[in-house]
Amino acid sequence: MSLPPERLKRRPEFRLVAAKGRKAPMPGLVLQALARTDDGAARIGFTVTKKVGNAVIRNRTRRRLKEAARLWLAEHPAAGVDLVLIGRDGTRKRSFGALKDDFCRALAKMGVT
């Protein structure tokens, strides 16, 4: 249990969210969300492709996304959704405050509070 919300781990789960869910692109990240039928804690997954850079850059990108999501969801817990955060080139370059703001606005756009 690395985060209060559970982690998405399996490839079919990611594919389901990508196929059925909604997508909100932001300068610092892309958010995909899919409402679930149950009311359990939100599940969250991270995707950083090889296009972004080498292993060091991909690690840095994923860790900043993890931290932004952790800080926001600690104050505003969500339930009944699966979230996938996709890292992009801007994730690494953007200031952390702006990255958190991107995540917040993406959630608002989804209708998830």
Place this chain on the structure above:
RNA sequence: CCAGACGGUCGGACGACCGCUGGCGGUAUGAGAGAAACCAUAUCGCUAGAGGAAAGUCCGGGCUCCACGGGAAUACGGUGCCGGCUAACGGCCGGCGGGGGUGACCCCAGGGAUAGUGCCACAGAAAACAGACCGCCAGCGCAAGGACCCCAGUUCCCCGCCGGCAAGGGCGAAACGGUGCGGCAAGAGCGCACCGCGCCCCUGGCAACAGGGGCGGCAGGGCAAACCCCACCGGGAGCAAGACCGAAUAGGGGCGGCCGGCGGGCCAAACCGGUGCAAGCCGGGGUGGUGACGCAGGGGCAUUUCCGUCCCGUCGCCCGGGUAGGUCGCGUGAGGCGCGCCGCGAGGCGCGUCCCAGAGGAAUGGUCGUCCCCUGCUGAACGGCAGGGACAGAACCCGGCUUACAGGCCGUCUGGCAUU
């Protein structure tokens, strides 16, 4: 001081807050009659937490499973001066030979070309049993022509024939040794000296090889990162190895119950025939039952054909294998650090000391501050502002190689300039 060569080493520092993973300890809960212990989860505290290349995956090993009676050979792949180091290596160290640099030093797949095959374009006469284009020389011929003032001519040139030669010219990356002297009609290792080459001997060295002497009289062009020959090495697969636990569904085995695509067997009923007065008996018949006997069909025995052989439906219970998933493998090791001894060195030996990452959609982070370094702008020193801080992220482990890399530090040495 400047320029350079080689070796080693570091890979920003400190702090605050919020987090992550492992370990240890405490507390609470699961928990059942209770206690202890154990396990799981949550939480609190302490503690540890990426590299010199973790990278590329190019070699070598450990480890695990599989195969295998031993050995050898063939094929395939790799390695290739000599000696040493090492668990081993295609690695490293020390030598040797060749090449480069004024030098410190650097670079080299560096065995075999009289085992064979093949290739050497263009140019050039000729490119590998040598041969002779121009040319040089001797002899013979000399019709015509020329030179020698004219004529003549046993003269010369030119020309032709035959022969000797390989110095010179020219081509080429390379021309069947090089330079010099002698010699000769001209020449030629034809002779001599030196150099090169080959063979033999001696000396030094473990050896590669080096030095010296003698002989040969030049034979044997180059290419083996062309085929090849020789010597040596190599069983295969890889932690998704492998071991253990083990859902749902399907499938396997055992036991019991139930029944069927064709054929035939057996049993029984309707019905038919025969017989008998009749009960009945005999034969046919086959709606039903029975038993998995045969056939068909399907499947297994690596693949295809044939043959052979084994198996076969459905329901219930039990059993074992095994998929998803989980646990282990998993870090005490060819281990780090320090000291001493041996060795030119790679390295070896001894003593002391330390325990030092273990994830699994994958922890080792996020934000901020101070300092350090670099760049740009501004600026009288000082300073101010802005931007940046290399290459890169463990995935079973270890020894190497290769590649990437901002900047810094230490040591040894070389060349030059200046000073004493």
Place this chain on the structure above:
RNA sequence: UGGGGGAUAGUUUAGCGGUAAAACUCCCGGCUCUGACCCGGGCAUCCUUGGUUCGAAUCCAGGUCCCCCAG
């Protein structure tokens, strides 16, 4: 993890030790009143760095990128 293959003009491919070839595209010129067609000409660090060789796109080694196969 293990194995195999490739990189040549703008594009697709030849070439396998000795002048780098073809088709299409593009550019220039010609033809035409203009355009097309047609005719002539041009366009190459042979991915990169070293090495072997007299000579390398070709052979060997290191590197970069891409593709494929098996698990």
